Amino acid sequence: MKAPIAVAALIVAALVAAPPSPVSADEQATCSGPLSASEATFVQNVTRDLTARFPHASDAIAAGYVRYTAPDDTGAISYANRQWTSDPTHPSQLFYDTSGNLMGGDFSVPRPNGEPRPQLWGVDPCRWFEFNGHVHYVIHDLNTGKMIYDQWIWNDDFVAAGGNLSNPSPDTIVKIGRVPSAAYIATIFELPTIWDLIVWVRPHTPDQLFW
Numbered sequence: 221m222k223a224p225i226a227v228a229a230l231i232v233a234a235l236v237a238a239p240p241s242p243v244s245a246d247e248q249a250t251c252s253g254p255l256s257a258s259e260a261t262f263v264q265n266v267t268r269d270l271t272a273r274f275p276h277a278s279d280a281i282a283a284g285y286v287r288y289t290a291p292d293d294t295g296a297i298s299y300a301n302r303q304w305t306s307d308p309t310h311p312s313q314l315f316y317d318t319s320g321n322l323m324g325g326d327f328s329v330p331r332p333n334g335e336p337r338p339q340l341w342g343v344d345p346c347r348w349f350e351f352n353g354h355v356h357y358v359i360h361d362l363n364t365g366k367m368i369y370d371q372w373i374w375n376d377d378f379v380a381a382g383g384n385l386s387n388p389s390p391d392t393i394v395k396i397g398r399v400p401s402a403a404y405i406a407t408i409f410e411l412p413t414i415w416d417l418i419v420w421v422r423p424h425t426p427d428q429l430f431w
Contacts, residue, residue, distance in 0.1 A: 251346035258342025262308070267421040269309055270325050277320035285314055286407050288356050290369040296323050300356075302409045304328045308341055312414075324420040331413045338415050353413040354378075355388050359399055360406040367406065371398070375410065385410045 255263060274280050277287075277299065285299035292298075296315035306312050306327040313326035329338045329348075337345035353375035359368035373396070375385055383392035390405035399405060 247350035249347050249349050251344060256342070256344065259344065259347075262341045262343055263419055266308060266311075266325060266419050270311070270314070270421055271322060274314055275322050277314075277316040280314045280316070286409075288358055288369060288407055288409075291318055294323075298326070300409070300411070304330050304412055304414055311419075315418075321422075323422050324418060327417045327419065328414040331415050335415070338417075343417060348415045348417050351411065351414055351416055353385075353410065355383065355385070355408065355410050357388075357390070357393055357398075357405050357409075358407040359404050362404060372411075375412075378410075385412075 274283065277297070280299045281287075283301070285301045287297060287299050289298040295317050297318065298313050298315055300313045301310075302312075303310065304312050306329065308327075311325035312328040315323040315326065317323055329335075329340070331350060337348045339345050354372045355375065355378045356372045359371055360366075361368060373393075377396075378388065378392060379385065381392050381396045383389065388408045388410055390399075390402035390408055393399055393405055393408070394402055
């Protein structure tokens with residue numbers, strides 16, 4: 221009986237030590253409000269396309285997206301395809317509610333060298349956020365079967381622990397003391413420094429089609 225208790229204590233300690241989620245944007249969007257004509261067209265096209273192809277979370281999973289978060293304060297659960305150069309038909313992430321219904325999509329552009337805000341798809345550059353690079357992982361508690369989401373570590377800290385950002389290994393998470401063995405890691409990937417654009421296909425308010 222002592223081993224499972226020790227494992228549980230280790231995971232609880234790791235959760236306490238882990239950074240808070242969600243990851244904070246380094247550079248916030250600098251505008252909001254009503255859409256321009258070109259932005260409205262972009263949102264309409266994205267909404268039509270994503271609701272046709274990915275209406276349910278099972279559609280995202282079938283297309284290679286993986287879940288890595290619990291519901292956030294908007295009710296959205298994030299699924300990532302781990303491809304960070306988006307085009308209008310290939311969002312890097314899709315968002316679903318707790319019933320598995322599509323809420324929105326997330327489009328990204330890598331920013332490895334301080335590149336300026338993207339000028340793409342008729343969207344005002346002021347709509348984009350920046351997120352700094354970090355490694356996400358999901359813990360599968362082998363004792364309870366529970367999936368523990370919203371776990372991450374900054375890229376610099378991951379590399380300092382001997383991790384390889386090109387091929388993140390569960391062994392690094394073990395080394396830093398977050399889990400007792402690599403078998404507890406269900407998913408791991410790097411989310412590099414990116415510019416990020418969130419589009420709601422099911423808006424919270426009529427004018428909140430972008431985040």
